[in-house]
Amino acid sequence: MSDRADSHIHLFHPGYTAELPPTCRRINPDEPTLYEALAQKHNIKQALVVGYEAEEPYRGNNDYLATLIPTRPWVRAVAFFDNPASITVESLKSRQSQGFVGISLYQFDQTESRLNAVPDAVWRWLCDHRWLLSVNSTAEHWLPWQGILQKFPDLRLLVSHLGLPKIPATPELAAEILATVTNLAKFPQVYVKLSGFYALSNPAHDYPHQSGWPLVPVLLDHFGENRLLWGSDFSPALEFVSFRQTLDVLQHLPCLNPGSRKQIEGENLIRLLTEISTSQP
Numbered sequence: 222m223s224d225r226a227d228s229h230i231h232l233f234h235p236g237y238t239a240e241l242p243p244t245c246r247r248i249n250p251d252e253p254t255l256y257e258a259l260a261q262k263h264n265i266k267q268a269l270v271v272g273y274e275a276e277e278p279y280r281g282n283n284d285y286l287a288t289l290i291p292t293r294p295w296v297r298a299v300a301f302f303d304n305p306a307s308i309t310v311e312s313l314k315s316r317q318s319q320g321f322v323g324i325s326l327y328q329f330d331q332t333e334s335r336l337n338a339v340p341d342a343v344w345r346w347l348c349d350h351r352w353l354l355s356v357n358s359t360a361e362h363w364l365p366w367q368g369i370l371q372k373f374p375d376l377r378l379l380v381s382h383l384g385l386p387k388i389p390a391t392p393e394l395a396a397e398i399l400a401t402v403t404n405l406a407k408f409p410q411v412y413v414k415l416s417g418f419y420a421l422s423n424p425a426h427d428y429p430h431q432s433g434w435p436l437v438p439v440l441l442d443h444f445g446e447n448r449l450l451w452g453s454d455f456s457p458a459l460e461f462v463s464f465r466q467t468l469d470v471l472q473h474l475p476c477l478n479p480g481s482r483k484q485i486e487g488e489n490l491i492r493l494l495t496e497i498s499t500s501q502p
Contacts, residue, residue, distance in 0.1 A: 348373050363401040381416060
């Protein structure tokens with residue numbers, strides 16, 4: 222079995238609880254222990270852990286991830302910033318000293334004004350250190366990235382969950398639905414995560430998520446197999462599908478062959494992680 226790498230997971234303490242009562246948080250085993258067992262079973266060597274603190278139950282997630290990084294070599298974490306305009310080079314260096322390898326942004330409003338307020342020094346630092354920029358966004362909120370990437374084309378932008386396009390995505394509408402994402406394909410360091418397929422299904426547990434299938438050939442045509450990344454979206458995905466299904470959905474996609482799946486399931490992300498500068502100059 223080839224080495225795999227997961228481009229999108231979450232690790233919360235005491236556990237993911239959205240849409241569940243607080244007593245249902247996953248405590249024993251905790252999320253890192255559970256994921257570690259799943260990773261061993263599926264030969265996952267590295268996981269990009271996406272920090273998230275936008276809701277009260279998850280405040281302090283960055284600091285929690287900082288405690289995991291030294292003891293779990295497979296944890297490659299990106300630190301959450303609520304507002305990109307608040308990012309400074311000093312804050313990036315501080316997170317770098319804790320072992321983080323990138324930043325996490327969730328942009329669903331005020332995207333253009335907030336991105337335009339980021340100092341050039343921040344974008345330049347991210348490019349120079351080849352840090353990963355994991356972004357959750359959708360539709361027109363991908364448009365402001367055009368200007369940022371034109372100025373900083375080496376920025377390593379990772380588009381989460383296929384760009385969270387509107388559904389259902391028929392073959393006739395797929396290209397139109399994904400236009401704001403595929404317009405970013407001309408920038409060579411933009412990647413797309415094939416993750417969160419359950420979010421493209423109605424109901425979410427409708428595996429193998431055929432409503433999202435027409436999107437993948439469009440992404441493959443624009444980005445190529447070298448710039449697509451598999452992601453499980455552990456542990457939120459487990460409320461709807463099994464962990465095995467987050468991986469096996471790729472087996473169902475007729476546009477992917479064994480060679481392309483090997484790249485998407487691990488080789489592409491492992492290459493990106495290897496290239497990251499983890500020390501300050």
